[in-house]
Amino acid sequence: MNKAExxxxxxxxxxQKEETIEKLSQIATKDSDGDYTALHEEYGSADEDNATELSDQLDKNSLINSFVKDLKQYEKALNKIEKGTYGKCDHCSKKIDKKRLEYFPSALYCSECQRKIEKDVI
Ligand SMILES: [Zn+2]
Incomplete structure (x- = not known):
């Protein structure tokens, strides 16, 4: 891959990383350890309000988890650019298809290894 690419x-x-941080900051606060905690919204003190708060909190937590996962992936991909290994599969070191990178720039694995990872084969 050339420098321009x-x-x-x-x-x-x-x-993408900045956008994800922005989205995270709307639903969570970051503590000094770098952990994100969902912002708590108070709907009221009735049972149904508490139930709404709880489900809201759970929704936020699952969103936060997926954003944090994305962030880690962006950081890993950026690291690979720094190390000069970007575009190579972290597992088998084969080149990752450029179309795959265009579609999914934070891809760390080739599509073959990714499939295996998703199936827990490796
Ligand atoms: Zn691979």
């Missing part, structure tokens, strides 16, 4: 992917990744 790398630069392009780096910019996309930084943008």
């Amino acid at each position: 790398l630069k392009k992917f780096k910019e996309i990744l930084i943008k």
